[in-house]
Amino acid sequence: MRICLDLTSGSGCRHANPNTAKRCQQCGRPLRNVLELHDPGTLVQHYRIERVLGHGGFGAVYQAEDTRRGSFVALKETFDPANIRRFQREFDVVKSLSHPNLPYYFEAFEDPDGGSGYLAMEFIPGHDLKERLNQQPGTPLPEREVLGYAYQLCEALEHLHRQSPPVIHRDIKPDNILITKDTRVLKLVDFGLVKQMGAGPTSQIALTPPYAPPEQWGGGTDERSDIYSLGATLYHLLTAQVPPVFHQRTEKTPLTPPCHLNPALSPRVSEAVMRAMELRREDRFASVREFRLAMLDTPFLVGGLSPIPVATPSRSTHPHSPFPTVPSVPTVQEPPAPPRWSPSSPRPGTTTPPPPPHGKGPVLALWWGCWCCWSPSRGERSGG
Incomplete structure (x- = not known):
């Protein structure tokens, strides 16, 4: 062609x-x-x-x-x-x-x-979270569903940030988050802007404005930059409104709290997202784990409820992928320690689904x- x-x-x-x-x-x-x-x-x-x-x-x-x-x-x-x-x-x-x-x-x-x-x-x-939003234009996604997505995204980011040196994604947004078709496991994709800490500021400014923190416009980013982008992504999912670019936020026009745009949203989650999107990185959460615990220690996760319907955990749809099962969101009574995933220890009772149908x-x-x-x-x- x-x-x-x-x-x-x-x-x-x-x-x-x-x-x-x-x-x-x-x-x-x-x-x-x-x-x-x-x-x-x-x-x-x-x-x-x-x-x-x-x-x-x-x-x-x-x-x-x-x-x-x-x-x-x-x-x-x-x-x-x-x-x-x-x-x-x-x-x-x-x-x-x-x-x-x-x-x-x-x-x-x-x-x-x-x-x-x-x-x-x-x-x-599968499909991405932008498409999920477009299924009902102008309608926020249910908080329980978004918390399920947030849990998996935090798991991915915690893994990236635990590397030595830490790996910074730098382009978290709904378009770059896929929901696998059968298992509803999230995949954080598109590492075209990825950066390893210690590599120094990048000379090229490449970003997606509504989800990029102020420091990324100058080329200098760290783990807290991903926290801002994750917060902006959750803001979009919970309000059905694209977050404003950072320079549009002033004393006269501050960021509107998500719970003001979506009255069904719990204040705790709204406050966590607002803190993640602070313009000064020193005012954000110090780590993704801290952000995760601020969001997920909520009544929505007490009593064995899972924020999203997750299929029976299974291996990656790719027959040669080494990944074990993906955990669904756990019941939270006390702030949980981050689960540990071991490539050599797949969970019992898992099955490997067949590869996707040819061309369908x-x-x-x-x-x-x-x-x-x-x-x-x-x-x-x-x-x-």
Whole structure:
């Protein structure tokens, strides 16, 4: 396929044309600035392309079959030299991370003939939290449901921040949080902006404004920056309103407490989210665990109630992923110590679901949203 990237119309045409087309079938302009996509059946090393999941100005995401493992992967491709370097950096940081709420990365490589860079990772059927919000536009998600999401996200972030040096995600937002189709386990994805503490401020400012803390605009971030972004994400889920960019918050127009926008919300959760979104990082929670305990020590979790309906815990949908079972939210009588997950100790009674059906079902690709304009194929991001 040849994707028209003519920018005369502003955001670009982005129509998919046959490989033999000289002019765009949509806008009629000559196909001079195009994005060449792999056709189904094309082999990229040992990955056989199945279909295009999405594309943007600098690359594409495919569902591909790993012919060595006999399973599906999400294969990201970029044509931009700077993004090729980012792919390798992203892989180097996250390749050793093993956690049920994080995607599994297989490899990063460069095609010497085509000049493209590739990143192969776990293929995750499901939908993201932005789509979950869009199922009922303008309606906040139930607090119990959001607390279930918050628990899993805190688990993922605590794991990242426990690394040596700590790993900072730097792009937490509803779009980058996937709900797996069958198990309803969350996956925090898109590590394109990931940073290891001690690496120094980044010279490139890449962020998603409503969810980015003030310090990220200057390139300097730490664990508390992720706490702000997580708080902003929960603010969006609990109020159905995109949080304001930090510079829009002044003494005359302060951040509206979530419970003022959603009267059904408990004051305790509202106050925890507000503290997480403090403009001065010194005023936020000192750790994700502290934030988690402030939210989850609530009546909603007493008496054995789980904040969200979670399917029987199971292993990752990828047959070669090393992850054990994912815990549902526990009953909380006293502030809990963070659960310990051991790759060598899977929980009893678990089963491994079959790989996703060939070419069927809703699918989410892992995408680098800050750098590319996401353009999903029709029907690919339907909620499940």
